[in-house]
Amino acid sequence: MTSKSELDVRVERSTRVYDTSALNFYDIFVHGFCNRFAWQCSTETLIAQYNQLVTGNHLEVGVGTAFLIDKCRVPGRNPRLGIMDFSKQCLTHSAKRLERYRPEIYQSDILKPLDIKGPKFDSIGINYVLHCVPGSFAEKGVAFKNMKAVLTDHGVLFGSTLLGKDVTRNRVARTLMALYNKVGAFTNRADDVASLRTALEANFKHVEIDVVGCCALFKAWD
Template sequence: MSGVAPGADDLDPRTQRAQQVYTERILSIYDPLVLRVFCTFIWRCPPRTMVGLYDRLAGRRHLDLGPGTGFFLDRCRFPVRDPEITLVDLNENCLTVSARRLSRYRPATHQANILQPLPLPAGHFDSVALNLVMHTIPGGWETKGQAFRHAATCLRPGGTLFGTTVLERGVPMNRLTRKLMAEQHRRGNFQNQGDDPAGLTEQLKKYFPVVKVVTVGCVALFETRTDGGDQ
């Protein structure tokens, strides 16, 4: 299993390089290294803070764009015992690992590029998550914003999009954080040069009438809501 999506040769080379990093071997150490060490001590936003977003905002019909290892879906409290979960990722290995971890929910999986229209029904989902994804996408907020547009299409009236992303501008960083951020840029793992809270907020407001963005360390936590519904 290569983990490379069909048509990957047409991708931006930076995207292709970044997503190919996630082999099953790398995913096996992702939780202790990235979530417990980097998120907690380098980006200064511990995973429990992100799980809190899922606890509050994940709905009965939930779509996860870029589920990684399935860590957050595995730990969050859904509003029902049998949520309908759909996983979308460009990398087949991420889909395999996360679906296996979440097998008790029998998740549906789709290999797709979130910057393109998604192969999913419009207006179907109560919630969509984009957690620790946007800082890996090249092109600046105008390009990244296409993911928000496609996510909004999938949400029911009153549905919510939420998630997190590591920022490179407009957030406090110490010397170690700056050094390791630069290393992620050198390796091509992060494509967040110039990403800031204001740019994120501006893009979200193009597609959602209700937008909230807060920062914890150098991580932005965002939540939005579409028009309509009971909320």
């Protein structure tokens, strides 16, 4: 039997906090408290990004509780929605929440090639995921390559991530990030705008990044 690599172990550790009990209060804590008082990027700002960029042929990566894709306006009368996560608990929770869309369900590690059945997607959203992924952007940037492989030629990748370097962080943000990095839920001490841009530009012709508080909102396309 092949033993797990150190990276596999770190990926599992980063998702361990998303058990069933944690998912029940995640939305209140993150979208009700942290976004406003710690990260200083409002939940309304995140939803607005989704409303602008989501399509009727969308893949949500690191779906978590599916809060944003549930709250945004997905266009079309019969949209195609895929949800992807490393955590079975997140997928079960989100599939129930998004039952009206009859979502395609994929359990996958974004650091590895994605096994998607069916056509490619016109939009891919990845919100509050990358700061949880182990490694620097030079390492976890492979996720952009893997997601682009299942994105149509005219498609757009968009999302947000919390930066741990070269951004203004208040005391609450510094305290929470220090704790989350210590327990392995976050790996973002070295994450900054420049390294995020470099990783995106290695895979896409066009990249836009806006920093709000300590959150980077990005979109990338060819």
